[in-house]
Amino acid sequence: ILIIASGTGEFEAGISKDGQTREHALLAFTLGVRQLIVACNKMDTVDWSKDRFNEIVKETSNFIKKVGFNPKAVPFVPISGFHGDNMVEPSKNIPWYTGWEKEVEGKKVTGKTLLEAIDAVVPPKRPVDAPLRLPLQDVYKIGGIGTVPVGRVETGTIKAGQVITFAPAGVTTEVKSVEMHHQVLPQGEPGDNVGFNVKNVSVKEIRRGNVCGDAKNDPPKGAESFNAQVIVMNHPGQIGAGYAPVLDCHTAHIACKFSELLEKIDRRTGKVTESSPKFLKSNDAGIVKMIPSKPM
Structure with a gap:
């Protein structure tokens, strides 16, 4: 849900070049989010103005389309979070508002409130048949029970009796x-x-950022290097080979060196625009060979 502040000046600041609204929409699309709801908040501060709402819908549609979203599949909902207006029950303050509509798999879906827009989201298919991948968020030592790693299952399933491996720790x-x-x-x-209890493993052997997998079905392995699609959101200069930022990947947090810039690509289509570029700058996208400071 992309929350927009409808107040005079606030909306404009949010969608300006370095605005947060613009950044959040781009981040969501880059991370693979394809279903979006735009909630126009603080409508009470502009007296529930129809003209202001229509202006916001028009401007926002243009910029989310540039990011890659299809505006026809995005409901725009006027709300006031402060007053709880048009969140769960239709508001009496917007007689001009006929409701939101969006296209889902060729069908038109309509509604009025934010809750209805949330209910119209299509649940994603859960990848239960893929090999288990479970990045650890924390590892606890619980008296009388033992070592309990905690994290979110990304793919596959985990159950009692299963033999698992933690990478890159190499613990089974x-x-x-x-x-x-x-x-x-x-x-x-x-x-x-x-949270899952494991046999004969001490808290010191595994840590946040390790990934748990099924030892008998394509277990995860530590990578000494990998190729990544990189999008430069905002950077003061140019990024070339040798640049070493800190990378957050699932729950791992580790310094990674850009060892080689392989390709520059179009951010929206993924098509290659240049091979072996010398550098990347703000708003560029590319494929980069990365080397973590230790296997991850």
């Missing part, structure tokens, strides 16, 4: 039990934040 063990919100689960699936 068996799952004793799986819990979510203090209740035992028959199995953890993609999207579940689980």
Whole structure:
């Protein structure tokens, strides 16, 4: 949900070149989000003006289209969070508002409130058949139970009795039990934040940023280098080979060196525009060979 401040000057600041609204939309699209709701908040501060709402819809549609979203598939909902208006029940302050509409798989879906727009989101398919990948968020030592790693299942499933491997730690063990919100689960699936008890592993052997996988089904392995698609959002200068920022990848946090710029690509289509570029600058996208300071 992209929240827009409808107040005079606030909306304009948000979608300006370095504005947060623009940055959030670009980040969401870059991270693979394809379903968007635009909530025009603080409509009470502009007296629920129809003209102001239409202006925001027009401007925002133009810029989210440039980012890559299809505005026809995006509901625009006028709300006031402060007054709880048009969030759950239709508002009486907007007699001119006929409701939002969006296209879903060729069909038209309509509604009035923010809650209805949320209900119209199509749930993603959960990749239960893929090999298990579970990045660790934390590892706890719990008295009387033992070592309990915690994290969200990204792909595959995890259950008691399964033999698992942690990478890049190189630790293999068996799952004793799986819990979510203090209740035992028959199995953890993609999207579940689980805690699981493991046999004969000390808290010192595994850590946040390790990835857990099934030892018998394509287990994860530490990578000494990898190729990444990189989008430069905002950078004061040019980025060339040798640049070494800190990378956050799932729950890992590690220094990574840009060892080689392989290609420059079109940010929206992914088509190659230049091979072996010398540098990347703000708003560029490219494929880069990266070397982490230690395998990840």
